Amino acid sequence: MTRRALMRSSSAGALGLAAAGLSGGLAACGSGPRQVDPASEILPPDTSTPVAASTTPARAHRTLANTDVARQFFGEKLVPMTRSSFGLDLAEVLPSDDKRFPSLLRVSIPIDVTNPEEKRIYQDGATYGGVQMFVDHTLRSPYELYMRYYVRFPQNFDFGKGGRLPGFFGTIVKNRVRTETLRSGFATRFAWRDGDSGLVYANTARSDHPTNTVGKATWRWPRGRWVCVEQGVKLNFEGYSDGLMLIWIDGKLVYKDQKFNPRISNDLRVGGFLVTATFGDGGTTFKPVSPQTIDLAGFAYDVKRLNPLPKPEDG
Incomplete structure (x- = not known):
């Protein structure tokens, strides 16, 4: 019975x-x-409906490896892609502790993960741990674009010798169709070097300057709080050094380059965000010495500067 x-x-x-x-x-x-x-009354087990042992964890991890989770995190105006990606299972979407954005992306960086060599682009060296994901915008092939996002290093974060953070990427667009290879484009990723010294790695397909370190030591990355990161890029005309790169940290303009010239073709356009959070690009001594995490949130873009989000106490 x-x-x-x-x-x-x-x-x-x-x-x-x-x-x-x-x-x-x-x-x-x-x-x-x-x-x-x-x-x-204490009754015997109901043998007609045996109960299987639960294998569901207390809280399922929601990472960028799940396409639905990735789309929800980046929103309608950004399209996460799987090309040349790695570490998506190391990037977990969590509820935000800040009213300015509903969720945050916590990137784990273990000490024993070397990222795939075939995923290296833009003359990158070896990188360690973390995540890499291309996130396309939904605009019509812009040559000028502005971004904003937030980054937080934990209070005990060990910067080591260096690593990279999200920035823009570019790609060749012909007849509104992107090229299959990204190596003909460019990247302008934020980074740190020699401890908390801030800079941007501006990688191009140009043979005369494939890698530029931009704005080094014009700011320092703080620990233990959210930092508003903004970048504006206007591409040059082919053969001219008339492009523009602007960098704001916490609303303050810290770098301006009015001769930015990554373009090898007038078909080059800003493609979207290259979401990166890794150690490395300088040999094995750039490996993290202990497990680290980096928080990212609030990714947004526009054809004009966005400015920092109002702080909760500002209303």
């Missing part, structure tokens, strides 16, 4: 005894009468 059947039987028996005037209950062997409450 199943648990449910036994419950029904016990209930019916109790009601029948009550109807017969036996309000004192059933007499147990060697004891006086007691009241029977079927709902409190």
Whole structure:
């Protein structure tokens, strides 16, 4: 008999005894009468519906490896892609502790993960741990674009010798179709070097300057709080040094380059965000010496500067 059947039987028996005037209950062997409450009885397992052992963790990890989670995190105006990506399972989406954005991306950087060599682009060296994901915008092939996002290094973060953070990437667009290879484009990723010294790695397909370190030591990355990161890029005309790069940290303009010239073709356009958070690009001595995490949030772009989000106390 199943648990449910036994419950029904016990209930019916109790009601029948009550109807017969036996309000004192059933007499147990060697004891006086007691009241029977079927709902409190210890019943044998219901063999008709065996219960399997749960294998679900207390909190399922929501990472960028799940395409639905990635789309939800970046929103309608950004399109996460899987090309040349790695470490997506190391980037977990969590509820935000800041009212300015609903969720944050926590990137884990273990000490024993070397990223795939075939995923290196833009003359990158070896990188360690973390994540790399191309996130396209939904605009029509812009040559000028502005970004904003937030980054937070934990209070005990060990910067080591260097690493990279998100920035823009560019790609060749012909007849509104992007090229399959990204090596003909450019990247302008934020970074740190020699401890907390800030800079941008401006990688291009140009043979005369494939890698530029931009704005080194014009700011320092703080620990233990959210930092507003902004970048504006206007591409040059082919053969001219008339492009523009602007960098704001916490709303302050810290770098301006009016001769930015990554373009090898007038078909080059700003493609979107290259979401990167890794150690490395300077040999094995750039490996993290202990496990680290980096938080990212609030990715947004526009054809004009966005400015920092109002702080919660500002209303």
